[in-house]
Amino acid sequence: MSATIERDGDVWVSSRTGTRWHVVCGLEVHAQLRTRTKLFCGCETSFGDPPNSRTCPVCTGQPGSLPVLNEEALALAVRAALAIGADVAPWSKFDRKNYFYCDIPKNYQISQFDRPYCTGGGIDLPSGRRIRLHRIHLEEDAGKAIHDRGTTTLVDLNRAGTPLIESVTEADVTSPEDAFDYLTALKEILIYVGASNADMEKGELRCDVNVSVHPAGEGWRTKVEVKNLNSFRNVAAALEHEILRQIQAYESGDESRYPVQETRLWDADKLVTRSMRSKEAADDYRYFTEPDLPPVTVSPSFLERQRGMLPELPAARRTRYVRELGLSAYDADVLVADRAVADFFEAAARISGRPKEAANWISNEVLRALGDAQTGASTIDDLPVKPHDLAELIELVAKGTIHTAAGRTVIREMLESGTAAAEVVERLGLEQVEDESQLEDWCRAALEGKDAIVADVKDGKEKALGALIGPVMQASGGKANPQKVREILKRLILES
Amino acid sequence: MASSDEELVRRTAELARLSITPAEAAHLAPQFARILEHFKTLSDVDLEGVEPTTGAFGLRDVLRADEPRASLTQDEALANAPERIEDFYSVPKTIGGDA
Incomplete structure (x- = not known):
């Protein structure tokens, strides 16, 4: 009989033994930098291109080819580091991480080992908790191996050499909710500073989890790595499952069931993690300095230039919307979650001088038009309605020319056809009847x-x-x- | 019973994905030991106050602008593939490697 495990805040309590279990968890996130070309060569970064159409001698590791660092990748990486309050090293260097796998054409991945470009920093979660970062480093992505077509493995190297930053948290994550909140906040920041599009469906953001459990007051136990987490919900669900699996294993008293140091894959259909391979021969990557790439300096002037390009960050925006513009916390969240939406809101609020109304129209009507077949728009910038158009509508309602209910008809027509507010009002005869x-x-x-x-x-x-x-x-x-x-x-x- | 030198040879071969016979390991072990012994002399050098070097030429900050250049065509890229299926490299089935 397995025990019932109940949550008490960030503690998992066993009904059978009364043991109070604590969770220790760290997250590793790979984010693709928003550059036009790869990290060390001029091939365009690619998504959905024909297989092996975006490769060259450098990213396929041909003899005699020389990698050269993409300056924009460094700039974006530095901007991401500054946005989370991390320390950018005055210089860093690249190392070879050696391993054999069919998606890694050089038999090594160029990464950063003992001199990462960034250490420290942290992200404050809405819950008030802070997740500290251990480090962030630059590295190149591997290619893509396809195992489910035919009797061989097929390899597409378009992605090989794509610039990534890998961020590693301290083991500050103590619950699935922490993990979810952290990832949400990190993604928001990366998008805000323009460092990454962070689209998980395109593989631009990938997350691995390291997790262990131990009874309160005792030392940390064996950690397990969980991979194959393709959404934030899956990260939280996998973590929840893995915490319970580990606690049940320890509580069984059967040592053969105790967690071992291994990598497990999340199966999103069956909602379980399963063992991928055990690390019996601890990975030996034989890191050594990449001789083809000289060290790179981040000068104080470069650093300041990148700092100057940072926008107001999501947390600061949220606070300002509530304190200065009088929005509800909920509305502020909705608007700030997407930088383009927040920028749209600010412009409409400034032109109309009515931030609350602008917020209402955007969250109730404008956002509803996104992902709608009628408008065919996936982002707010794709819509035919611009901030000054919305401001015009807000003024028509404020002046009493039309009633709010009629305004809803008007904005829908505007969103579909791109017609100006006053024109819609006139064409549909929506002016308020005063007679x-x-x-x-x-x-x-x-x-x-x-x-x-x-x-x-x-x-x-x-x-x-x-x-x-x-x-x-x-x-x-x-x-x-x-x-x-x-x-x-x-x-x-x-x-x- | 394999010596620790033989064990080192075996482990190194494994990391390099080379298959060697026990006889080869036994043959290579003393050579390995001599090479390692030779390199040990480096650890005798007094490095007090010497910064670790990152390269032989003292180069720094070689960067390029984020400007696209033409990639190879698919046929060029796949010309030396051991086997090609459609526009992919085809290799023996390998599931569950590193990422």
């Missing part, structure tokens, strides 16, 4: 047979009016001024 006799006709119709409501209002229960305003607005096609409708209804009832 008293017209409004009265609608109100009289709404009052037909509503004696109970009329009686309530006469009794002083004005709230009851609400049930009548809806039908009037509907009859008017959203064009009636609801304030006036309320006044007229009240007058008609009291006069009756």
